[in-house]
Amino acid sequence: MKHLFLSLFVVLALSSCKSTFFQVATTQCDNLKSEQNALFFEDANCKVYYNLWSEGGNAGFLFHNKSDLTIYVNLAESxxxxxxxxxxxxxxxxxxxxxxxxFSNQQSVSAWGFKNGLPVLNSVSEDGKASKIADLSVLMPGLFGGTDAKEKSTATSSQVTYSEEPIVAIPPHTAKYFSEYSIYETLYRDCNLLLYPSKKQVRPLKFTSANSPVTFSNIITYSMRNSGDDIQIKNDFYISEIKNLPKKVAIKKVFRRDCDNREIKEWHFTDAAVNKFYLRYSKDGDDSKY
Structure with missing residues (x-):
């Protein structure tokens, strides 16, 4: 019976273990340039920055007005x-x-005075003159249990509603961020792409713009303050590579020093880049090969 229990425990423990994998997609956009940690498009008036690296892919963009005039982004045409x-x-x-x-409003009902060199509390009559000497329970309420004031607490709440504007103004030499959509959230499956590869089995799939499984773009329409003419930007992307990686390949351990020179362990993606994104998935009793 003891051996049966141990065997059952081992089976349950093994079945609860999950191996983590990452599907990493690389994108290509022909009219973007690279700058530090961002991809960007640039014309005479603005720069549009991208950093796709996130789970599911971040399709948002940072719109930087590099001109001396206000730029108006027309979201209804974007x-x-x-x-x-x-x-x-x-x-x-x-x-x-x-x-x-x-807020609280403390209303005093007394006035301070002195008697024999000691502070005392004088009750105030209607004419504003001191009428009598108060006892110590009124003089020092914290010690003797009295009080010399009435306190009123008031709480108010309200709700402010506001609507999104279809036209967004961006002042000169400032930027605004726009983000609504992910690139994709479902694993790409293919007979030439192992779903749960070992380190030695990792084989990326390559694509062109013609056969890519996912193409996406941002169409951004804007105008200048001194002109009613719309200017349209179109940044076209396509997935050029997909590969599945086991966790041990996708993530590496990195050590760094903090401000007190203590060593801190961190986990970093080995394949992170501004033109890539990833999906995380687990092998949970799935016998699928692809």
């Missing part, structure tokens, strides 16, 4: 497009924000 399907950036949402306030 779209995220994935595999030919357009998604609006102007969502016409209404947000509610709760605002609360609380």
């Amino acid at each position: 779209f995220f497009v994935k595999n030919g399907i357009a998604y609006d950036y102007s969502l016409n949402r209404t947000f509610a924000k709760s605002v609360s306030q609380s």
Whole structure:
């Protein structure tokens, strides 16, 4: 019976173990340049920055106005497009924000005086003159249990609602961030792509813009303050490579020193880049090969 229990425990322990894997996708965009930790598009008036690295892929962008005039981004004419399907950036949402306030108002009902060189509390009559000497329970309420004031507490709350504007103004030499959509959230499966590879079995799949499983783009429409003419930016991306990695390959241990020169252990992605993104998944009793 003891051996049966131990065997059952081992089976349950093994079945509860999950091996973690990462699917890493690399993208390509022909009209973007690279700068430090970002990809960017640039014209005479603005720079549009991208950093896709996140789980599911961050399709958002930072719009930097490098001109001396205010730029107006028209969200009603701006779209995220994935595999030919357009998604609006102007969502016409209404947000509610709760605002609360609380305050106390302490109203004194007495006046301080002195008797025999000691402070005492004089009750105040209607004419404002001291009428009598108060006892110590009124003089020192913290010690003798009395009080010399009435305190009123008031709390108010309100709700402020505001709607999204279809036109977003960006002042000169400032930036605003726009983010609504992920690139994809479902694993790409293929007969030439092992789902649970070992380190030696990792084989990336390559794609062109013509056969890529996922193409996406941002269409951004803006205008300048002194001109009614719309200017449209289109940044077209496609996935050029997909590979599945076991956790031991995807993540590495890194040591760094803090301000007190203590060694701190951190875990970093080995394949992180601004033109890549990833999906995390686990092998949980799944016998699928691809």
